[in-house]
Amino acid sequence: xxxxxxxxxxxxxxxxxxxxxxxxxxxxxxxxxxxxxxxxxxxxxxxxxxxxxxxxxxxxxxxxxxxxxxxxxxxxxxxxxxxxxxxxxxxxxxxxxxxxxxxxxxxxxxxxxxxxxxxxxxxxxxxxxxxxxxxxxxxxxxxxxxxxxxxxxxxxxxxxxxxxxxxxxxxxxxxxxxxxxxxxxxxxxxxxxxxxxxxxxxxxxxxxxxxxxxxxxxxxxxxxxxxxxxxxxxxxxxxxxxxxxxxxxxxxxxxxxxxxxxxxxxxxxxxxxxxxxxxxxxxxxxxxxxxxxxxxxxxxxxxxxxxxxxxxxxxxxxxxxxxxxxxxxxxxxxxxxxxxxxxxxxxxxxxxxxxxxxxxxxxxxxxxxxxxxxxxxxxxxxxxxxxxxxxxxxxxxxxxxxxxxxxxxxxxxxxxxxxxxxxxxxxxxxxxxxxxxxxxxxxxxxxxxxxxxxxxxxxxxxxxxxxxxxxxxxxxxxxxxxxxxxxxxxxxxxxxxxxxxxxxxxxxxxxxxxxxxxxxxxxxxxxxxxxxxxxxxxxxxxxxxxxxxxxxxxxxxxxxxxxxxxxxxxxxxxxxxxxxxxxxxxxxxxxxxxxxxxxxxxxxxxxxxxxxxxxxxxxxxxxxxxxxxxxxxxxxxxxxxxxxxxxxxxxxxxxxxxxxxxxxxxx
Amino acid sequence: xxxxxxxxxxxxxxxxxxxxxxxxxxxxxxxxxxxxxxxxxxxxxxxxxxxxxxxxxxxxxxxxxxxxxxxxxxxxxxxxxxxxxxxxxxxxxxxxxxxxxxxxxxxxxxx
Amino acid sequence: xxxxxxxxxxxxxxxxxxxxxxxxxxxxxxxxxxxxxxxxxxxxxxxxxxxxxxxxxxxxxxxxxxxxxxxxxxxxxxxxxxxxxxxxxxxxxxxxxxxxxxxxxx
Numbered sequence: 001x002x003x004x005x006x007x008x009x010x011x012x013x014x015x016x017x018x019x020x021x022x023x024x025x026x027x028x029x030x031x032x033x034x035x036x037x038x039x040x041x042x043x044x045x046x047x048x049x050x051x052x053x054x055x056x057x058x059x060x061x062x063x064x065x066x067x068x069x070x071x072x073x074x075x076x077x078x079x080x081x082x083x084x085x086x087x088x089x090x091x092x093x094x095x096x097x098x099x100x101x102x103x104x105x106x107x108x109x110x111x112x113x114x115x116x117x118x119x120x121x122x123x124x125x126x127x128x129x130x131x132x133x134x135x136x137x138x139x140x141x142x143x144x145x146x147x148x149x150x151x152x153x154x155x156x157x158x159x160x161x162x163x164x165x166x167x168x169x170x171x172x173x174x175x176x177x178x179x180x181x182x183x184x185x186x187x188x189x190x191x192x193x194x195x196x197x198x199x200x201x202x203x204x205x206x207x208x209x210x211x212x213x214x215x216x217x218x219x220x221x222x223x224x225x226x227x228x229x230x231x232x233x234x235x236x237x238x239x240x241x242x243x244x245x246x247x248x249x250x251x252x253x254x255x256x257x258x259x260x261x262x263x264x265x266x267x268x269x270x271x272x273x274x275x276x277x278x279x280x281x282x283x284x285x286x287x288x289x290x291x292x293x294x295x296x297x298x299x300x301x302x303x304x305x306x307x308x309x310x311x312x313x314x315x316x317x318x319x320x321x322x323x324x325x326x327x328x329x330x331x332x333x334x335x336x337x338x339x340x341x342x343x344x345x346x347x348x349x350x351x352x353x354x355x356x357x358x359x360x361x362x363x364x365x366x367x368x369x370x371x372x373x374x375x376x377x378x379x380x381x382x383x384x385x386x387x388x389x390x391x392x393x394x395x396x397x398x399x400x401x402x403x404x405x406x407x408x409x410x411x412x413x414x415x416x417x418x419x420x421x422x423x424x425x426x427x428x429x430x431x432x433x434x435x436x437x438x439x440x441x442x443x444x445x446x447x448x449x450x451x452x453x454x455x456x457x458x459x460x461x462x463x464x465x466x467x468x469x470x471x472x473x474x475x476x477x478x479x480x481x482x483x484x485x486x487x488x489x490x491x492x493x494x495x496x497x498x499x500x501x502x503x504x505x506x507x508x509x510x511x512x513x514x515x516x517x518x519x520x521x522x523x524x525x526x527x528x529x530x531x532x533x534x535x536x537x538x539x540x541x542x543x544x545x546x547x548x549x550x551x552x553x554x555x556x557x558x559x560x561x562x563x564x565x566x567x568x569x570x571x572x573x574x575x576x577x578x579x580x581x582x583x584x585x586x587x588x589x590x591x592x593x594x595x596x597x598x599x600x601x602x603x604x605x606x607x608x609x610x611x612x613x614x615x616x617x618x619x620x621x622x623x624x625x626x627x628x629x630x631x632x633x634x635x636x637x638x639x640x641x642x643x644x645x646x647x648x649x650x651x652x653x654x655x656x657x658x659x660x661x662x663x664x665x666x667x
Numbered sequence: 668x669x670x671x672x673x674x675x676x677x678x679x680x681x682x683x684x685x686x687x688x689x690x691x692x693x694x695x696x697x698x699x700x701x702x703x704x705x706x707x708x709x710x711x712x713x714x715x716x717x718x719x720x721x722x723x724x725x726x727x728x729x730x731x732x733x734x735x736x737x738x739x740x741x742x743x744x745x746x747x748x749x750x751x752x753x754x755x756x757x758x759x760x761x762x763x764x765x766x767x768x769x770x771x772x773x774x775x776x777x778x
Numbered sequence: 779x780x781x782x783x784x785x786x787x788x789x790x791x792x793x794x795x796x797x798x799x800x801x802x803x804x805x806x807x808x809x810x811x812x813x814x815x816x817x818x819x820x821x822x823x824x825x826x827x828x829x830x831x832x833x834x835x836x837x838x839x840x841x842x843x844x845x846x847x848x849x850x851x852x853x854x855x856x857x858x859x860x861x862x863x864x865x866x867x868x869x870x871x872x873x874x875x876x877x878x879x880x881x882x883x884x
Contacts, residue, residue, distance in 0.1 A: 467738035
């Protein structure tokens with residue numbers, strides 16, 4: 001198609017679909033795959049720290065008592081303790097405490113504690129400090145949802161970056177101190193993110209960690225076995241946090257640049273999605289049509305089916321991805337409505353207002369015995385029979401003005417950013433105190449919260465998480481099949497003069513490396529996690545180096561090998577690496593499947609099983625490609641396709657007069 | 668329980684809609700069902716799909732319930748699509764059977 | 779949609795230049811329009827300020843999408859540019875006429 005010739009609307013959109021999809025499809029595939037894995041990034045981090053696998057399940061009350069004992073041992077003078085209880089996303093308890101000597105303005109403290117994010121499954125605790133730093137005594141607080149990001153943002157020179165980052169940072173990763181430091185690429189976030197879940201310290205590899213190089217703003221944390229109360233010393237790892245951060249800001253770029261690149265790719269994805277729907281005339285009629293072993297037809301069917309079946313997911317994820325980066329991508333909105341005060345928007349968005357200050361709290365200096373946690377937990381359990389308690393924060397433990405705050409485990413109401421309720425008690429008498437009310441968000445903010453909560457997987461239900469994961473896999477198949485389709489649908493041009501045009505070869509090479517190569521690199525990343533000795537310094541960086549080295553090698557490989565060979569070898573390698581992960585896990589000190597089931601380590605068992613299934617599917621795909629005979633050379637019955645979606649079985653009825661659909665001619 | 672009921676309704680809905688289509692109807696029944704019957708199947712299928720929203724919302728609330736519903740639709744549609752490609756015939760039975768099972772479990776368990 | 783009925787310029791008849799200019803219009807012009815729209819929505823919508831900004835960001839991405847589709851769908855380069863210009867004029871006027879941002883409700 002040419003733009004200087006008459007053409008139809010659909011032809012134009014087809015052109016836009018093809019040529020937006022191709023150049024950014026390689027990047028989008030990586031974003032989709034790592035993003036899909038990020039639905040489980042705390043679980044991945046847990047898997048990558050086999051030291052934590054030995055933890056056994058214990059009763060909540062016992063765990064809480066043991067946690068307090070451990071904290072009283074290691075941090076008797078800390079002004080604040082936080083305990084993240086083990087739950088559906090982690091089998092270990094996360095302890096955190098603020099250093100007694102931290103330069104924390106007293107005014108910020110009480111509120112800061114509220115803003116704290118010690119919620120289960122979320123990056124733990126911290127960041128009050130950042131806020132206090134700027135606004136001592138202002139005590140702006142953010143209820144429950146992850147103080148870090150929010151606390152992180154406000155500061156002088158807080159610009160688009162700060163906003164955008166606060167926007168996503170909020171509580172999702174333990175990004176203490178990330179934004180507070182403005183321009184610097186924050187390694188604190190690295191440390192924090194690697195342990196989202198608060199139970200898996202990554203910073204220094206010891207049983208007790210400070211936030212990397214003192215950047216944790218005075219927060220220290222540790223991991224505890226809930227059944228024994230012993231502190232666990234997990235290995236340093238880049239963990240699921242690396243994949244998570246890669247998916248929205250890549251690696252090795254400045255944060256701002258990484259987010260701009262991914263943001264642009266997301267916009268392109270949005271355009272490709274909508275134009276894809278526009279050109280797909282019979283979107284519902286052929287929703288189920290998959291005709292295997294029909295060459296291009298099958299690829300087209302696979303591409304359509306993977307797109308259409310989870311279209312709502314793709315649209316929501318893409319659009320919410322844009323919104324999560326929205327402050328950075330579209331700064332004009334906030335800067336017009338809040339001239340000279342963009343962070344005013346940011347703070348209002350969080351429900352923070354300068355006027356709503358909380359009175360400052362200070363320790364009394366009079367020692368007192370901390371109240372027994374048992375009855376308080378019973379109150380909470382009665383109040384939240386389904387969710388239970390997610391975390392416990394204690395302010396001024398051992399002081400007469402101590403308070404104990406219980407936070408609900410993550411709920412399922414997304415409109416309020418999935419923030420649970422909390423209960424505040426007097427820390428000495430155990431008497432309930434009144435917690436500040438929470439305002440319901442407006443319709444617009446509720447919508448925005450729902451979208452981001454879905455994108456960030458900020459909800460409790462494991463079923464929904466797995467279903468979204470499956471949709472993410474379909475999305476990855478959609479992008480990959482689109483990339484392959486570009487090559488397949490140009491088969492005629494390619495064979496016309498006996499040799500493959502340079503442009504086509506370029507796409508072929510990148511397709512293999514971007515699709516199969518990435519999967520090889522991810523497999524290698526997990527292997528590296530177990531094969532690099534646990535004591536190696538900077539071992540988290542070594543894991544990342546292995547990832548990128550292997551990925552580069554797959555590019556070299558696909559450059560050197562013939563197209564089909566490259567696909568077969570890399571798919572088989574990726575499949576082999578992933579399928580063997582349960583064995584690697586068992587052999588290198590992790591909880592193998594039997595143990596994991598026995599101990600109720602569902603997170604670890606889930607990882608192993610998922611790796612096994614994905615590996616098997618990739619091996620199957622490799623076999624399919626290997627046995628594939630080009631269409632022109634065979635009768636229509638003998639063909640084979642090479643996509644996971646085409647897995648297994650024989651073609652029984654696809655031959656029927658299925659309505660001729662989607663006759664989208666090539667450009 | 669309610670999640671399973673929602674899934675069963677979605678699965679039955681998609682398979683019924685597919686049976687009401689010309690091509691897929693032939694795959695399932697061996698011949699194309701006549702016009703009136705196809706229309707009825709499609710209508711019933713859409714009703715089942717909409718009905719599947721009810722248990723999802725009832726059990727999970729509006730926000731996550733909708734998310735759950737949409738992702739259950741994806742899962743159900745994916746399986747129906749796979750069956751149509753590789754094992755279309757049993758689809759006649761599987762949808763209703765699944766639905767009956769889900770309703771029975773729901774009725775017996777209370778919710 | 780025959781080209782003959784429309785006012786064309788020389789770039790319309792050069793395929794490579796045509797595509798290049800359309801891409802530039804779509805990417806840069808589309809972004810400019812979306813950013814302007816975001817400002818106009820943020821200031822001009824009768825909502826609390828914080829909600830207006832949030833909604834403005836959402837809508838601006840849809841404006842961007844529509845702008846890109848328009849630029850590639852329309853018959854000639856002049857029409858593509860004119861469409862963006864009309865959009866920009868509308869949003870610009872709205873932004874200009876809207877009550878001053880500083881006075882907007884918090």
